[in-house]
Amino acid sequence: CGQTVTVCATVTAVAPGSGTPTGTITFTGAGLNTTVPLNASGTACVTTSSLTNGTVTAVYNGNACLSSSTGTAPATVNQAASTTTVSVSPNPSVCGQTATVCATVTAVAPGSGTPTGTITFTGAGLNTTVPLNASGTACVTTNTLTNGTVTAVYNGNGCFKPSKGTKGVTVNNAQTTTALTITPNPAGCGQPVTFCAAVTTNAPGSGTPGGTVTFTGPGGFSQTVALNASGTACVTTTAGTSGTVTAVYNGGPCHSPSAAAANLTVNPAPTTLTAPPAQIRLRTNGTFVIPSMSATLKVTSSAAPLPGQLVTFKANTPLGPITLGTALTNASGVATLAPPMLPVPSTMVTATSYTASFAGTSCYAPSSATASLTLVLVPLLP
Template sequence: MTTVTVSPVSPVCGQSVTVCAQVTAVAPGTCVPTGSVTFVIAGGPTLTGTLDGSGKACVTTGALSVGTHAVTATYAGNAGVAGSSGSGSVTVGQASTATTLTSSPNPSAPGQTVTFTATVSALPPATGTPTGTVTFLISGGPTLTGTLNGSGQATVSTSALTAGPHTVIATYSGDGCFAGSTSPAIIQTVVVAGTTTTVTATPATIRLRFNGTLVIPTMSATLRDASNNPLPGRTITFVANSALGPITLGSAVTNASGTATLSNITVDPTVLTASTYTASFAGAPGLSPSSGSASLTFQPTPILP
């Protein structure tokens, strides 16, 4: 008698599947079956496995497409045990994917060629490389389509982007094996060459905690270009202007609104000699450096936890 088992029970496309056949002698026979078992997988390969000391043979394949596949295992028999066959099935589902997106250069200038690259990867337990197309949707710009190469990457280029921030996402359409997916959005910033920037800082306070330490609960600054557009993804550095010299408080990256924020900054008592702080942007290709200052005030009460 031959029985068939499949593992895992619910595989996905590109995942290795193990098919086993257990061959046992039917009473009153007591011989341990030896020899080989032929596995025929509908829509898949035909494989051969050798019985071990317990009468079990297993084969593995990662070449099964999405859908249900009938499996037949045939034992040819040996001198003491007659041949037999068993059947089963395996249902393979679509594999999940993840799509990531990058652009270069970023920032860019109006009319400059910008290249967008999407990378589509199979998520475990699936293996293999997705195929098919990726659609790139650019706010205020064209919608482009690229074909995945052998490395799972699709690349498109455009020189049609106008000044300002553009939100870009890449959507993979899927194929017979892999399900579609959409990338997180990125911001492509297009600026006029040499455009000036402005940093606007907001007033901040120094507070006392019950444990005797000093903390600045929050400080923030906003970065904008000459047209007052926010500039996301830029690093702003915060420095307290103390009587003993500048004290670096930290840095943060601007969000979609162009605002960078530091929170719960533990500081040395020397910061009490500072009445202002400065938020600075070091500049970038096409963007001039800039800075802005705001008041930094000690507020002794109420005491914070």
């Protein structure tokens, strides 16, 4: 197919006629339809590269001296061999990058012409059939190429045999960017705080990264969380101390690792200390005592009791404060001064109030409360 072929017809006079015929020959069939003049030898030829299987018919159209005649000859045209070459651009590429895969089919001599038909692309993430264009090329554009080998099979046609081409494809991991947010920031100690990492693919790559993010933070915090369908991972914890929070994307089969860091500021949580009124009582033995004295410590934002914290009690006299003692808060956040019937000096009778105070910690802010301290002389206590 496509090979250059010459078809000739020679006309001779039949005895008793003689001489060299003149005039024209009309060739039809096997892809021909043309009229050619005889040369001085009585021969007419046509040269073509578009011959097809069939029968060539040559009709001598006669002249004033010689009558017309017809001759035939079979024409066998075999399929020409073809060659398929494959190109990938860009190659190497990165995961999710748009790449174009092309296959060009050419005729192998002595065949000629531009092959028509289709190319089937397989391998490296491809499985599609594409028609050849007028130049004998078929292309497919995709952003889902994978590492491997692209195979392009020309499926042939009536004129050209099938052929196959291959091309190795390298697809590298796409680079990523991790962005970290902390909410709220600053946070109060003991307050819930959420760390979120959003992982995106850097151009020319595309697609949403998958995999996990490992969060680390102050106080030895460490937790690994899977990315959701949007490429985001979040974790909520309790704010303890200030420090650096780090989010490390651990990478995936298509994406490279990346990391981000941010500073978390944790402010001491406000506290509230409450104290009820207390009394100074006189005992029958002539001594002064305080039968009971307590204070309750809570976290202001949640009103949750704050156990295990030291509260100091002081009586407020005209001559200045007098320390009565200290006590730890219990599970209910209540600090109770002990022992019961706390003896106090006679100078305490001038006090009209007392103050309970919490000095605060790295996590909890200080607070205090002042309540009345009343001298009650009767009835006497045992």
